[in-house]
Amino acid sequence: MKTISSKVVKKFITRSPSLLSSTASLTSIASFNVSNKAFPSSLLDDFAKFCYQRDLPRAMQALELMHTHCIWADCIAYSELIKCCLARRAIQHGKRVHVHLFSNGHVPKTFLINILINMYVKFGLLHDAQDVFEKMPDRNVVSWTTMISAYSAAKLNDKALEFLVLMQREGVRPNMFTYSSVLRACDGLFNLRQLHCCIIKIGLDSDVFVRSALIDVYSRWGQLENALRVFDEMVTGDLVVWSSIIAGLAQNSDGDEALRLFKRMKRAGFLAQQPTLTSVLRACTGHAGLVEEGLYYFHSMKELYGIDPGREHYGCMIDLLGRAGRLSEAVDLINEMECEPDAVTWRALLNACRVHRNVDVAIHAAKQVLRLDPQDAGTYVLLSNIYANSQRWNDVAEVRRAMTTRGIKKEPGCSWIEVCKQIHAFILGDRSHPQISEINIQLNQLIYKLMGVGYVPDTNFVLQDLEGEQMQDSLRYHSEKLAIVFGLMSFPRGQTIRIRKNLRICGDCHLFAKLVAKMEQRIIVIRDPVRYHHFQDGVCSCGDFW
DNA sequence: CCACTGCGTA
Numbered sequence: 001m002k003t004i005s006s007k008v009v010k011k012f013i014t015r016s017p018s019l020l021s022s023t024a025s026l027t028s029i030a031s032f033n034v035s036n037k038a039f040p041s042s043l044l045d046d047f048a049k050f051c052y053q054r055d056l057p058r059a060m061q062a063l064e065l066m067h068t069h070c071i072w073a074d075c076i077a078y079s080e081l082i083k084c085c086l087a088r089r090a091i092q093h094g095k096r097v098h099v100h101l102f103s104n105g106h107v108p109k110t111f112l113i114n115i116l117i118n119m120y121v122k123f124g125l126l127h128d129a130q131d132v133f134e135k136m137p138d139r140n141v142v143s144w145t146t147m148i149s150a151y152s153a154a155k156l157n158d159k160a161l162e163f164l165v166l167m168q169r170e171g172v173r174p175n176m177f178t179y180s181s182v183l184r185a186c187d188g189l190f191n192l193r194q195l196h197c198c199i200i201k202i203g204l205d206s207d208v209f210v211r212s213a214l215i216d217v218y219s220r221w222g223q224l225e226n227a228l229r230v231f232d233e234m235v236t237g238d239l240v241v242w243s244s245i246i247a248g249l250a251q252n253s254d255g256d257e258a259l260r261l262f263k264r265m266k267r268a269g270f271l272a273q274q275p276t277l278t279s280v281l282r283a284c285t286g287h288a289g290l291v292e293e294g295l296y297y298f299h300s301m302k303e304l305y306g307i308d309p310g311r312e313h314y315g316c317m318i319d320l321l322g323r324a325g326r327l328s329e330a331v332d333l334i335n336e337m338e339c340e341p342d343a344v345t346w347r348a349l350l351n352a353c354r355v356h357r358n359v360d361v362a363i364h365a366a367k368q369v370l371r372l373d374p375q376d377a378g379t380y381v382l383l384s385n386i387y388a389n390s391q392r393w394n395d396v397a398e399v400r401r402a403m404t405t406r407g408i409k410k411e412p413g414c415s416w417i418e419v420c421k422q423i424h425a426f427i428l429g430d431r432s433h434p435q436i437s438e439i440n441i442q443l444n445q446l447i448y449k450l451m452g453v454g455y456v457p458d459t460n461f462v463l464q465d466l467e468g469e470q471m472q473d474s475l476r477y478h479s480e481k482l483a484i485v486f487g488l489m490s491f492p493r494g495q496t497i498r499i500r501k502n503l504r505i506c507g508d509c510h511l512f513a514k515l516v517a518k519m520e521q522r523i524i525v526i527r528d529p530v531r532y533h534h535f536q537d538g539v540c541s542c543g544d545f546w
Numbered sequence: 547c548c549a550c551t552g553c554g555t556a
Contacts, residue, residue, distance in 0.1 A: 079551070114552050121553095145553040152554095180554040212555035243556040275556045 044073045051080040059084070060093055067100045075112040082119050094119050098132070107137065114142045121150040141172050149181035160185035174198075176207040183213035188221020205230075208237065212244040219248025222498065222525045222532050239270045247279035252532055253541035255286025259293070272305050274312070281316035285323055287543060294320045311339055315348050322352020323545045327361060343373035354382065355545055362386055370402075377403075377410050378503070415479035415526075416500045419490040426482040435486070443485045450515050458508040480509045480526060484516060487524070496523040504528045504546065514538050 043065060050059035051073075059081050066073065078097065085094040098116055101108045108116075113136045120129035133139065133147050144167040151160035164174060164182050174182070179199050186192050196214060199205050205214070211230060218227035231237075231245040242265040249258035262280050266272070272280070277297065284294030298317050301307050309317075314337050321330040330349055334341050346368040353362035366383040369376055380403050387395040402408075413428040426433060433439065447455070480501055487497035505513075505528050517524050518538035526533045534541035 076551070111550090111552060118552070140552095142551095142553045147553095149553065175553085177554045182554095184555085207554090209555040214555095216556065238555090240556045245556090247556055273556085279556075 043069075044071065044077075047073050048077040051077045051084065054080075054084045054087070056081075056084050056088055056090060056093065060096065063097065063100055067103060070104055072101070072106060072108075075109050078108070078112055079115050082115050086119055086122055089123075091123050091125075094123065095128075110136065110138055110140055110143065114140075114146060117143065117146050121146060126150055126154060139167075139170070139172065141167070141175055141178065144172055145175070145178045145181060148178060148185075152181050152185040155185075157185035157187065161191065173202075176204045176210050179204055180207070180209040180213045183210070183217045186217050188217060188223060192217060192221065192223075205233075206235070208241055211237070212240045215241065215244040215248055219244070219251055222252060222527055222534070224248060224252045224254070239265075239273065239276065242268075242270055243273070243276040243279060246276065246283065250279045250283035250286070253286050253534065253543075255283040255290055258283035258286075259290070272307075274307055274310060277301055277305065277307060278312040278316060281313055281320065285316065285320040291320060291324045291326075308338070311337075311342055311345060314339075314341070315345050318345060318348040318352065322349060322356070323543075325356050327352055327356060327358055331361065341368070343369050343376065346372065347376075347379070350379065350382070351546075359386055359390060374406055375408060377408050380408055381410055411502060413479045414502045415483035417483045417487055417490075417498065419486070424483070424486060426479040426486070428477060428479050433482075433486075435489075436482075439482055439485050439489070442489060443481060446485060446488075446516065447512075450512070450519065453515070453519065455511070455515050458511060478506060478509050480505060481512060484513060484524060488516070488520060488522065493521060496525055499524070499526045501526055501528045504530060505533060510540065510544070510546075514540055 043062060047059060047062035047066060050062055063081070078101065081097060082094060085091075085097065101112065101116065113132060117129045117132050117136075120126070120132065129147065129150060133143060136143065144163060148160050148163045148167075151157070151163065160182055164178065167174065167178075179195070183192075183195065186195055196205075199210060199214070204210050211234060214230045215227045218224070218230065227245060227248045231241065234241060242261070246258045246261050246265070249255070249261065258279065262272075262276075262283070265276075280297055281294055284290040284297065294317065298309060298313060301309055301313065314333060317333055318330045321327070321333065327349075330352055334345060334349060337345070346365050350362055350365035350369055353359075353365055363383065363386060366379050366386070369379045370383070373379075380399055384396050384399040387393075387399065403410075412430075415426045417424050417426075424433065447457075480499060483499045483501075484497065487499065491497060505526060510533070513524050513526065513533065513535045515538065516522065517535035522535075524533075524535040526535070528546070531542060531546060533546065
């Protein structure tokens with residue numbers, strides 16, 4: 001079947017757009033006769049034209065005709081059509097294109113199948129994408145990278161990393177696109193170093209995307225020295241690289257350095273965008289001294305950078321004011337928001353209430369969180385604990401009932417630590433670790449030692465403990481305590497103990513970690529789902545606000 | 547026949 005060259009059509013369109021009256025072309029389609037010899041190429045002409053003109057209804061009409069007569073256009077026209085489906089979020093049309101492309105045993109080129117996979121990914125239909133990927137005859141680096149980036153974005157990290165291995169096993173070499181995607185899925189405890197070595201070895205570390213992703217992942221896993229090293233080695237950077245390191249410093253509680261770099265960035269001639277400003281505001285939540293600076297940046301965003309504050313910026317400000325104990329200002333801000341506050345916004349306020357023990361506002365905020373995110377187990381537990389603390393037993397029962405009806409299950413607390421390239425997991429109430437007896441003995445000795453210097457287990461964690469209803473005695477079996485002790489047992493003194501946790505750390509464990517860091521002269525880093533805690537010399541980088 | 551397209555970061 002003859003296909004027209006899309007380049008010709010493209011040229012034609014750019015030179016004389018007025019000649020392409022789509023109404024006229026549509027009439028010609030309608031009057032087509034199958035026996036007409038001119039029919040196929042002229043139909044394909046029209047199809048290509050409609051695709052380039054982004055005339056989705058007419059392009060689809062032409063496609064249906066082509067489909068009936070088993071003819072196919074060239075792949076560039078289809079790629080334009082799929083772009084158009086994506087832009088209009090026309091899922092059904094997209095699926096129709098898919099059916100057509102594979103009908104009657106026809107197999108499109110790899111290039112086109114890749115576009116189709118990407119279409120499903122961008123529509124959020126990961127299963128369809130996977131299906132097309134699995135059935136395609138030859139997969140190239142783009143096919144693999146598209147799937148890897150989809151998995152990374154969907155937080156299916158194991159899948160993303162598995163695909164990185166599989167593609168290489170099939171002889172397909174990852175490129176800078178692949179690495180910048182897969183880094184997002186990378187677990188800082190485990191394989192980041194390996195990945196970074198591969199990147200350097202094949203010389204992809206100068207790519208700005210890869211560089212930003214490296215900075216981001218090192219920062220996310222608390223390895224700020226490495227993030228800074230990647231940043232400092234930069235010869236040519238861009239806004240995103242700068243934003244990444246500013247975000248990294250802000251995340252790791254080095255607000256002053258983050259702001260210094262922000263100023264340097266401006267001097268280097270880069271204009272901040274939304275994510276940059278989010279990080280700048282986050283940097284200001286670092287300590288009390290930066291509250292005014294944060295307010296200044298927030299209020300001058302529009303004027304200095306032409307950016308209207310979005311949800312993230314409001315969220316940061318609520319966090320910042322909340323942390324400073326300025327709860328009523330935080331409430332005012334949430335009421336002033338132009339965009340509807342989402343669950344994250346309310347959770348920021350709830351968190352401030354939790355730390356500053358404001359029960360009334362906490363209840364209101366928790367209800368808002370649950371209205372917007374009815375699956376948030378932590379907030380149910382927190383709300384029920386608040387009610388319990390005020391002896392409001394009917395309300396407690398109601399929250400519990402809501403949890404049961406909605407099928408919400410509280411995750412057990414779990415902490416992970418890497419020792420000798422092995423990940424050890426400690427789950428609350430789970431005694432399956434081979435050295436659990438030894439760990440418990442050491443833990444009890446440690447608690448005893450700490451009590452000698454004034455440690456009192458904090459059982460009043462009603463407004464703090466998201467792990468909820470454990471009895472006083474089970475405090476000592478909180479997973480992070482077990483992981484800390486195991487870290488003490490496994491590492492020499494100079495080595496940082498790095499722990500990852502699925503739930504927010506409770507007040508007692510936080511105090512425990514601070515005291516252990518001091519007494520044992522260790523640096524302990526715990527990453528919870530929200531932030532980092534660097535324990536050193538009896539203090540935590542979070543300044544007791546988390 | 548060739549080259550080209552399509553996949554990525556804060």
